[in-house]
Amino acid sequence: MTTPELIASFLGAIITLMVLSYLFADNPLFRLAIHIFIGSASGYAGAIAWHNVLRPGLVDPLFAAGLRGITQPSALVTVVLPWILVLVLLLKLSPRTARYGTLSMALLVGVGAAVAVGGAVSGTLVPQTLASMESLSPASVAPQTGETGLERMINVSLVLLGTITTLLYFRFGQRQSLTGEGETPLAVISGVTIPGPAGLIRAVGKAFIAVTFGVMYAGALSAALVVLVERLQFLRDTLSNLFGALG
Amino acid sequence: MSEQRCPMCSRPNPPDARECRHCGARLTPLDLGGPASGSGSQRQQTPPEQDWLARIRAESEAAGEPEPESAAEPVAGELPSWLEEIKPEGSPPEAGEEAGRVPAFKADGEPGGTKAADESGPPEWLRRIRAREEERAQDSGEDGQDWLSGLRGSPGAEPELEEGSYSPRPGRDMAAPKPAAPESPDRPPERPRERPAAVSQEAIPSWLRQAGGQDAPPGPDRSAEQLPPSGSPPATPPFGLPHVQALIGEEGAGEAPPGGKPEGEVDLPDWMDAASLEGPAEALPAAGEGEDSRLAPATLPSWLEAMRPVETFRPVVQIQTEDDQAVESAGPLAGLRGVLIAEPLVAMPRTATVGSMQLAVSERQYAQAELLHRMVEDEEREVQASRRARPQLNFIRWAVAGVLLFATALPVLSGSPRFSLPSLEPRELGSLFTLIDTLPAERPALLVFDYEPGYSGELDAVGEALIEQIMVRGIPIATMTTRPTGSPLAMRVIDRLAPLHDYVPGEEVVHMGYLSGGATAVQLFSLRPREAILQGFDLPQDMQEAGTTAWDTPVLRGVAALSDFSLVTVITAGTETARVWAEQAKNYMGQTPLVMVLSAGAEPMVRPYYEAREPRVNGILTGLPAATAYERRMGREGLAAQRWNAFGTAMLASEVILAAGVAYGLVQWWMARQER
Numbered sequence: 001m002t003t004p005e006l007i008a009s010f011l012g013a014i015i016t017l018m019v020l021s022y023l024f025a026d027n028p029l030f031r032l033a034i035h036i037f038i039g040s041a042s043g044y045a046g047a048i049a050w051h052n053v054l055r056p057g058l059v060d061p062l063f064a065a066g067l068r069g070i071t072q073p074s075a076l077v078t079v080v081l082p083w084i085l086v087l088v089l090l091l092k093l094s095p096r097t098a099r100y101g102t103l104s105m106a107l108l109v110g111v112g113a114a115v116a117v118g119g120a121v122s123g124t125l126v127p128q129t130l131a132s133m134e135s136l137s138p139a140s141v142a143p144q145t146g147e148t149g150l151e152r153m154i155n156v157s158l159v160l161l162g163t164i165t166t167l168l169y170f171r172f173g174q175r176q177s178l179t180g181e182g183e184t185p186l187a188v189i190s191g192v193t194i195p196g197p198a199g200l201i202r203a204v205g206k207a208f209i210a211v212t213f214g215v216m217y218a219g220a221l222s223a224a225l226v227v228l229v230e231r232l233q234f235l236r237d238t239l240s241n242l243f244g245a246l247g
Numbered sequence: 248m249s250e251q252r253c254p255m256c257s258r259p260n261p262p263d264a265r266e267c268r269h270c271g272a273r274l275t276p277l278d279l280g281g282p283a284s285g286s287g288s289q290r291q292q293t294p295p296e297q298d299w300l301a302r303i304r305a306e307s308e309a310a311g312e313p314e315p316e317s318a319a320e321p322v323a324g325e326l327p328s329w330l331e332e333i334k335p336e337g338s339p340p341e342a343g344e345e346a347g348r349v350p351a352f353k354a355d356g357e358p359g360g361t362k363a364a365d366e367s368g369p370p371e372w373l374r375r376i377r378a379r380e381e382e383r384a385q386d387s388g389e390d391g392q393d394w395l396s397g398l399r400g401s402p403g404a405e406p407e408l409e410e411g412s413y414s415p416r417p418g419r420d421m422a423a424p425k426p427a428a429p430e431s432p433d434r435p436p437e438r439p440r441e442r443p444a445a446v447s448q449e450a451i452p453s454w455l456r457q458a459g460g461q462d463a464p465p466g467p468d469r470s471a472e473q474l475p476p477s478g479s480p481p482a483t484p485p486f487g488l489p490h491v492q493a494l495i496g497e498e499g500a501g502e503a504p505p506g507g508k509p510e511g512e513v514d515l516p517d518w519m520d521a522a523s524l525e526g527p528a529e530a531l532p533a534a535g536e537g538e539d540s541r542l543a544p545a546t547l548p549s550w551l552e553a554m555r556p557v558e559t560f561r562p563v564v565q566i567q568t569e570d571d572q573a574v575e576s577a578g579p580l581a582g583l584r585g586v587l588i589a590e591p592l593v594a595m596p597r598t599a600t601v602g603s604m605q606l607a608v609s610e611r612q613y614a615q616a617e618l619l620h621r622m623v624e625d626e627e628r629e630v631q632a633s634r635r636a637r638p639q640l641n642f643i644r645w646a647v648a649g650v651l652l653f654a655t656a657l658p659v660l661s662g663s664p665r666f667s668l669p670s671l672e673p674r675e676l677g678s679l680f681t682l683i684d685t686l687p688a689e690r691p692a693l694l695v696f697d698y699e700p701g702y703s704g705e706l707d708a709v710g711e712a713l714i715e716q717i718m719v720r721g722i723p724i725a726t727m728t729t730r731p732t733g734s735p736l737a738m739r740v741i742d743r744l745a746p747l748h749d750y751v752p753g754e755e756v757v758h759m760g761y762l763s764g765g766a767t768a769v770q771l772f773s774l775r776p777r778e779a780i781l782q783g784f785d786l787p788q789d790m791q792e793a794g795t796t797a798w799d800t801p802v803l804r805g806v807a808a809l810s811d812f813s814l815v816t817v818i819t820a821g822t823e824t825a826r827v828w829a830e831q832a833k834n835y836m837g838q839t840p841l842v843m844v845l846s847a848g849a850e851p852m853v854r855p856y857y858e859a860r861e862p863r864v865n866g867i868l869t870g871l872p873a874a875t876a877y878e879r880r881m882g883r884e885g886l887a888a889q890r891w892n893a894f895g896t897a898m899l900a901s902e903v904i905l906a907a908g909v910a911y912g913l914v915q916w917w918m919a920r921q922e923r
Contacts, residue, residue: 023648045731052761056781115767115831123830123863124856131859144862145674212851219847219870221901222894223705223820226847226871228651229893230704232659 001241013238016231058082132163162208168198169205303373372579553607647904654900658892666895668888672876675857679866680880682840683716683814690813691723691802695828696730696737702820702846703736705871708886710818710844711740712877713868715885718748722813723802727759727780729769729824734760734784753787757802760784766827773809773835810837820846825853829863840865847871 001009018033061079062070070079085104092101134140134156141148147155187194195203250259251274253267260267265275575586608616658664686692694714698706717724726737741756750756759780762768772779783790783797790800797803805811809832817828825843833841841863843853847870856863868877871894874887 023645041732044735048731048734048761049763052780052782052784053763112765112767115770119766119770119827119830123833124826127859127861127863128855130861131855134860142858143860144678144858144865146678147674215851216848219850222847222870222898223702225651225655225897225901226708226890226894227701227704228655229659229890229897230708232652232656232893233890236659 009238165205169202650900654896655893673873686813688722691725692814693812694726695817696728696733697819697824709874712874724756729762753800757797757800758784759797770831773832809835810839816842818844822849822852829856833863842866845869
């Protein structure tokens with residue numbers, strides 16, 4: 001390991017320990033590490049934006065076209081119009097001239113919304129709706145996993161049940177009684193209330209949602225533990241390299 | 248009187264004090280010896296300026312002017328009854344008093360009292376006014392219209408209007424005829440006064456004659472005509488005053504009083520009754536009892552009754568007797584009694600009417616008012632800067648952290664305990680491995696590093712297994728990102744794996760860099776990649792010097808659309824990023840598969856795109872267990888396998904902590920249930 005790499009690893013280890021000091025409480029070391037991270041990330045993002053976006057997309061074409069080139073009809077769209085839109089967008093910085101940047105902002109928001117909505121309908125809404133209408137035939141085969149038979153039937157049934165009950169759980173149209181309860185319970189057995197049909201359906205939907213959130217929480221916990229392991233290994237390697245370099 | 252209050256500072260003072268002991272203000276008038284409630288000798292000491300009206304009268308008498316007949320002699324009982332009632336009870340009747348003279352009770356009943364007041368004459372300002380009026384009267388020559396001169400008693404005025412000009416309104420303030428009062432012993436007997444009928448016509452101003460002459464015949468006849476007949480209530484009172492039916496009981500409205508007043512007697516309002524004027528406040532209810540039957544009971548709304556001020560409102564104005572009334576000491580009304588004193592009303596602080604209202608407040612309103620009051624007080628209260636308390640070490644927090652750190656660090660530092668690699672692998676892992684294994688090697692694979700540096704510990708390990716398989720196949724690799732911090736992450740992963748598989752930067756692997764613009768940019772990149780990314784990132788030095796871009800490298804030379812890639816792999820920790828690529832890019836990829844390398848937390852939201860009938864995602868690699876299984880299928884040990892033992896112990900510790908927490912919650916719930 002070279003010396004710059006060793007120094008960089010050492011600084012990384014120090015900052016890692018500063019972040020882990022949050023175990024004690026919110027302290028200046030933790031805040032210093034956060035500030036360093038935010039500052040370096042912002043500066044790096046600015047540099048990336050200049051080198052990867054602004055300079056090749058805005059400045060270089062202008063210099064490449066020159067004064068004579070920007071008067072060409074093709075340059076009006078590729079060079080002049082982007083410059084105009086960028087400049088009027090900069091007018092948003094001042095409250096007095098902010099209204100002149102509305103055109104650029106409207107273009108950004110409108111195009112972004114159109115793209116997002118179109119992609120959501122064609123990429124999520126329709127495919128997911130179709131995914132809940134799978135056949136219950138034991139002969140059907142899942143296209144990706146290859147499951148079939150009883151397993152396929154159970155899986156499709158669970159998807160159907162989960163979809164229906166979850167949608168019914170988010171049904172807010174039921175009229176509540178004066179006591180605040182949605183409906184009359186079916187029975188009360190030794191203090192345990194058995195809900196009615198609608199309440200039962202909502203309870204099943206609630207259970208599906210709870211299982212989904214539980215799985216997501218388990219995944220997040222798993223990811224955090226892997227990151228913790230990686231940091232501890234990094235500290236171990238850094239100390240090992242440091243001691244190796246020193247001695 | 249126990250004490251007297253200062254009109255200036257409102258503080259109490261002894262009753263005999265002449266000056267306020269607090270502010271030094273004078274408590275009694277300067278010119279008089281206090282209220283004229285003493286004997287006649289005390290009144291005789293009153294300076295002549297006190298009663299300027301009497302002096303005016305005496306002056307006119309000294310001039311020898313003949314008095315008109317109409318004002319010759321006041322007839323006893325001709326005064327309005329309210330004026331009769333105001334007179335002090337002890338004052339002698341002034342039946343023989345001359346019209347224009349100051350009444351006996353005003354002249355303190357002393358013989359020659361008016362004459363005694365002639366010593367200094369009228370005030371200078373009054374003399375000037377009178378002289379001006381005389382000149383004006385002589386110039387005009389209209390005696391009948393100069394009724395004001397009659398009031399002044401000037402020689403030019405024919406009638407003395409002191410009483411003759413007074414035209415009592417029939418039915419309202421005309422006094423009932425009374426027997427002649429005995430003459431005053433110190434005055435010569437005078438002719439009994441006649442009814443000032445003709446004189447009144449002359450003395451009444453022209454504007455008043457015009458106003459009342461049409462419908463009101465002059466003299467006592469008019470009063471007799473206007474009186475309503477007994478037993479029938481008047482539809483319209485004299486002088487056109489409306490009869491308020493709603494306030495007076497209709498049954499006895501027109502009936503004669505029980506006492507049987509003679510016709511023409513004054514029908515005074517109740518508030519001007521003698522009992523109201525002279526009697527004490529305690530006598531009012533008794534006097535009004537007889538009238539209550541005639542009055543419709545007043546009904547106030549409850550809210551108005553609640554708002555009615557009960558402490559500051561005085562229902563009865565107590566009119567003091569003449570002797571008790573103070574004499575004005577300053578200003579143009581100096582010397583007059585019964586003048587409304589402005590100073591106490593203006594200078595004396597009074598209790599605020601609003602503040603003293605007794606409102607009907609409910610308990611809830613009171614509680615809300617208390618709450619509001621407390622909030623206002625809390626706003627004004629300064630928060631004491633408390634010393635920052637030392638951080639308290641939370642036992643549970645430290646216990647959880649200690650257990651996790653120990654369980655994670657133990658395998659990292661000591662290499663034990665060791666967990667066997669997972670023998671079971673996810674079902675989708677086989678299809679993904681097959682997919683990568685069958686990719687065409689001549690087309691490049693696109694790797695999208697769309698995760699933050701914080702997730703590099705997990706996603707580097709998961710992604711490296713798949714990237715290494717691609718490198719084993721010899722497929723050229725191009726990287727890009729939609730996050731500004733993604734390019735260094737991609738460069739770090741590739742730089743670690745490229746030497747292992749002899750990948751040369753710029754020849755087999757190239758970084759395209761950052762794609763800005765979110766979902767719109769992803770769609771644009773899917774359609775025209777060369778227009779979306781213009782340059783490259785961390786290109787070799789010779790390429791930078793030559794001015795070439797990433798698209799000029801052998802990796803991307805044949806790529807014009809997204810479908811030209813052999814594989815698109817998105818490595819991400821967020822479901823939103825995965826959804827954007829599945830929604831925006833898949834439609835333009837053709838037969839090119841889309842693979843997601845996901846963090847474990849994002850898998851539940853992305854898996855539906857994979858298991859759909861028309862899948863938007865063709866492969867999923869999620870979490871460290873799947874990556875370990877992938878490495879094992881490849882027959883090599885990578886980052887996932889290196890972290891497997893520590894990950895296993897950490898997961899075991901986490902499961903123990905979760906189980907302990909669930910057990911603690913169940914015990915608490917059971918104990919609470921037992922207590923209930």
